[in-house]
Amino acid sequence: MSSHDYDYDHRFVCASCFADEGIKGFIEGAMKSKECSFCGVAADEPIAAPFKEVAKHINDSLYQEYDDAGNCMSYVSADGGYQGETWPTYELLMDVIALELPRDEDESLFKALVDRLDDNAWCQRNPYSLTYAQETEFSWGRFCQVVKHQRRYFFRDDDKHDREILSPGELLETILDYAGKIGLIVGMDRGVLKVTRARLQRDGEKFESALDLGPPPQAKAIQSNRMSPAGVVMFYGSDQPETALRETAQSLGAGTYAVGEFSNGREIVLLDLANLPDIPSVFYEIPDSMEYNPRPVLQFLHHVSWEISQPVARDGREHIEYVPSQVVTEFVRSRSTETGSIDGIRYPSAVHPDNASYVLFADQDNVAVPNDKRPAFKGDDRWLELVAHTERQVSEDDLRGWKNEFAKPPTDFSD
Ligand SMILES: [Zn+2]
Known part of the structure; x- marks a missing residue:
């Protein structure tokens, strides 16, 4: 020595x-x-x-x-x-x-x-190959290119033409596979969900009922939204009324907002992309009990979560720019997992940091209405329950989200 x-x-x-x-x-x-x-x-x-x-x-x-x-x-x-x-x-x-x-x-x-x-x-390491962060970034980029500009609904095996980059189909499978590993597909007991939606009331309009404050009727679903294309009804809400207002309100004095708080009348399953653990550093010691390296898994999920929650300007481009998150959403909705089929996605709010928004796979047929006069039918699943509603004026604070510049990605993908 x-x-x-x-x-x-x-x-x-x-x-x-x-x-x-x-x-x-x-x-x-x-x-x-x-x-x-x-x-x-x-x-x-x-x-x-x-x-x-x-x-x-x-x-x-x-x-x-x-x-x-x-x-x-x-x-x-x-x-x-x-x-x-x-x-x-x-x-x-x-x-x-x-x-x-x-x-x-x-x-x-x-x-x-x-x-x-x-x-x-x-x-x-492997200096003539992509780093994992680059593989993820390029795979997402390739997925966006395909679903925005080539094909949207069905993928072919020959979409895979690069060993290092995931094909669009593989990318979708990887999201659910990794989400399952990290424990992001979570069951939620009846009554635990709390999700608020804000709706503008113009000229004496007053929205108080579950159907007024819940998902819109099919005939009104004519906009392209973050997680749903025009024609497909989903329910959008947020953890907090402030987040719902920031996501919705665009100017002062346009009217008052009716804010409804909803809960789940049955057990539901969510994909929670708003609650991602931090990406462990390269120096993280992987416990023997863990069967995978969480670093690349979380790098991938943080990237996807960030990408699908970014603000998109409503200037016509939303019909294209929202397509990747719409395809991810439809894929998530169509898959059954070990925990059950997924009823919605929770994702980080791009306009209210540290808060989350939801898309729930619920249309008006899934809204519970007191003394419901609608005809019952086999397979009724009226689980979205209005538990409270209130009225709010929009404040400067509520609008602050719209003044935020586009956020930076959570990790540095430049290496
Ligand atoms: Zn010391």
């Missing part, structure tokens, strides 16, 4: 010295010392893990997405060396990974890491 190794044997590092949740998690599972050798913090209980173990974990994790260029990149001296982008260790940590070390004022931790990690010319 060199004196160099001996020095590292006596160093420990605490979770607070890192910002990355994956590294913090690793340290918390390996704490042996009551003092951190780097930031100096001390406690009565172990708070710091052996630095050598932490550095080894970081080093091993890096190889999931990066590699030594010597292993995988062609080298042509006459052309200036490696035929692709490479980074020395310090640059990989600082610029590519952007590793945050919140307590490392004297850079001793950073220097120790660079010293301890493999001294590679690092490059992207």
Whole structure:
């Protein structure tokens, strides 16, 4: 053992010295010392893990997405060396990974890491293939191109003409497959759902009944909407009245809004894309009990969720721009899952951050009406129940969503 190794044997590092949740998690599972050798913090209980173990974990994790260029990149001296982008260790940590070390004022931790990690010319793993984030982005782009401009309802096997990019059919299957893995297909007991819809009342109009405030009649479904094409009735609502108003109201003083709150009169199943766990970092230690790597799965779902919730201007382009989310929705609606067939999708509101909107697969035949005079028929499924209604004026706050510029994607797909 060199004196160099001996020095590292006596160093420990605490979770607070890192910002990355994956590294913090690793340290918390390996704490042996009551003092951190780097930031100096001390406690009565172990708070710091052996630095050598932490550095080894970081080093091993890096190889999931990066590699030594010597292993995988062609080298042509006459052309200036490696035929692709490479980074020395310090640059990989600082610029590519952007590793945050919140307590490392004297850079001793950073220097120790660079010293301890493999001294590679690092490059992207499989440098001549797409990264997973690129595969996802290109697969979504290909799906949009096909359903907007080529074919919309049926896909052919020969839509698959690139090994690395999902075909439109595969992309749709992957959404439900991954959503099932992460636990996003959720059953909801009767009465648990709370969803509000806002409807503009003009010139003395007053909407109070479940049929007034619920999904529109078929004859009125003439608009192309985010999740449903013209002619297909679905129910759109939001978690909060404020979100419903931001999604609906477009100007002050146009009238008052009737706001209805609905619940579910039977158990339902939702695909919840608004409640996605964060994408774990490359340093996340996958538990033995987990049969898949959650990082690419969540990268994919975050991308899809972001794409289908973006605002679209109603200037005619909505007939094209909403097609991908309409196709995803119809696919979700047509599939039965282990939890049952899906009754709706919850998705992040693009106009009210941290809030969610819903599309429920319900038309007026699914609305429960007190003392219902409508003829009953076999297979009646009147599960959407109005539980409260109120009236609101639109405020500046309610309209704020429309002033938001288009949000940025949740992850950086530029790499
Ligand atoms: Zn520390």
